[in-house]
Amino acid sequence: MVDYTDLTVSNKEENKFYKIGNCALKFSVKSKGGVAIGLASCPADDTIHWIVIGNRFSWIVQTNKIKTPGILSEHEYRPFWVSWYNNQIRLGVGGSSTPIAETTKFKDIKYLTFSTFKRNIVKFKLQLPLDLPDPVYKEIDTGKLKWVKMTNGVLPEGALIGGFENEILYIMRVMHESALTPGKYVPSEKAGFVAWGYRSHRKTEDIEILCGYDGIWKLLRPTIKKMSLPGAVQGGYKLVQSVSGINQEPLFVCRALDTTGVIPGSLKTLTKFCDYASEEKSQWSSTYEILTVLNPEE
Known part of the structure; x- marks a missing residue:
């Protein structure tokens, strides 16, 4: 908290x-x-x-x-x-x-x-998110990323900061329609928001928050022809129809710079856009950061 x-x-x-x-x-x-x-x-x-x-x-x-x-x-x-x-x-x-x-x-x-x-x-x-003691400089070797379900509207311990929009934002995920999708959590509103279908959707129940410290943001630009995501943190999935049936398209955790701040959202590998919720709308950006684990080989 x-x-x-x-x-x-x-x-x-x-x-x-x-x-x-x-x-x-x-x-x-x-x-x-x-x-x-x-x-x-x-x-x-x-x-x-x-x-x-x-x-x-x-x-x-x-x-x-x-x-x-x-x-x-x-x-x-x-x-x-x-x-x-x-x-x-x-x-x-x-x-x-x-x-x-x-x-x-x-x-x-x-x-x-x-x-x-x-x-x-x-x-x-x-x-x-933490106290400010006299600084002690050492490498962080704990704090593996994990999703923790919120209870009673209280942020779980170790919640990972995902951005800033007039206040600190956290990374959440929640079911919306047939997808488990990442988005932003706004503490002052005690609610999460996900981008879907040109709209921002407010969520207050069954929210999971990403916790831990073992992650790093990596910048991706639209000039990248082939998307390579080693160690990318998967935040959920979207059901898609294919010739072989219904499959799960992975959704990854991303964040983008908007006029209102830095906002976490959902990366769809098929579109290569970071979708995020801002000002009651679904926005997208082709230049964004993607969250990755520090040691993907482990």
């Missing part, structure tokens, strides 16, 4: 780096002065992509400053989000999916750090 983690930062402290496995962060801030969030490929990286939020101006490094008067408060928490995906860094406010600042050209982001200016003290509430 996702909780908010509290974090207090001052400029007197040395920057601490925290490893993060997803591509977005939703957080709230209480601060009188400016706030800075750094994105890096490793803790020793000389190039940190700083995102600055201030009551006069806000910006992402190497972009023009935008006027943001009164965007922060020392008396109440103000909500924001940051995403980094498909060579773009975006900064947004509250529940709006439209960023107030964005930039391109950055390295693979794997670590976060937090900072501030002068004598300011910043209080964060971070929406993350």
